[in-house]
Amino acid sequence: MLISPALNAALREARFDGDAPLDASGVRRARAAADAVPAADRRVCGADERCAGTAEALGLRSEPEPALRGWDLGRWSGQRLTEVSEAEPEAVSHWLSGPSAAPHGGESLLDLCTRVGGWLDSLHRDGAGDSRVIAVVEPAVVRAAIVHALGLPPQAFWRLDVAPLTLTELSGRSGRWNLRCGRSLSTGADAP
Numbered sequence: 001m002l003i004s005p006a007l008n009a010a011l012r013e014a015r016f017d018g019d020a021p022l023d024a025s026g027v028r029r030a031r032a033a034a035d036a037v038p039a040a041d042r043r044v045c046g047a048d049e050r051c052a053g054t055a056e057a058l059g060l061r062s063e064p065e066p067a068l069r070g071w072d073l074g075r076w077s078g079q080r081l082t083e084v085s086e087a088e089p090e091a092v093s094h095w096l097s098g099p100s101a102a103p104h105g106g107e108s109l110l111d112l113c114t115r116v117g118g119w120l121d122s123l124h125r126d127g128a129g130d131s132r133v134i135a136v137v138e139p140a141v142v143r144a145a146i147v148h149a150l151g152l153p154p155q156a157f158w159r160l161d162v163a164p165l166t167l168t169e170l171s172g173r174s175g176r177w178n179l180r181c182g183r184s185l186s187t188g189a190d191a192p
Contacts, residue, residue, distance in 0.1 A: 001169050002134075002142045002145060002168045003166070003167050003185065004139045004162045004163065004182070005026075005138065005164065006029045006054050007164045008026050009023050010078070011164075013080060014080055014081050016073045016076045016078060019048045026053070026057075030057035033186050037059070041131035042132075042134070043061060043133075044133065045062040045068070046136065046141060048070045051068075054165075058136070065119065065135065067118065068135055071138065071144075075104055091103035109144075109157055112141075112144045113147050117145070120170070121174040124173050124174050142162045143160045146170075149179065150179060167182060
């Protein structure tokens, strides 16, 4: 089970996150959604502040999982997408169209999908196959997990939307995953 974290100021400004923490609004919305979080045998989170803060606000005692850290976007981290697009239009175009491209100096889309897919496949190897695992992870990590689990072409990553504070469930096992798409954990009053 994958939960996308609450919004923060960086995402509201369309910035490549750069490991920014939750703001007061994000904490409030995550706390309001805590009762909708399903039970789990194991709880983990991405190793960034936004995921850890969301997990805490949801009342989950989770351990950071390095394989589930956010997408490393190198020198673009912390910048607005519009700024990067204006300064490096060819690099952005190459990044969006080439799954192995990493003009920012960080991870390529293929690298991200491989890293996240490796963690997903390890669940059964590590004996967690019959347990319920919940992970609070960045939307890019959720999208990469879906691409890997369903054997989608990497370009499908760009066609998947993951809203804040939604639950995406993968059940089954490596090589045969089933998907239940993002269910909102927020109430109507607390939705972004």
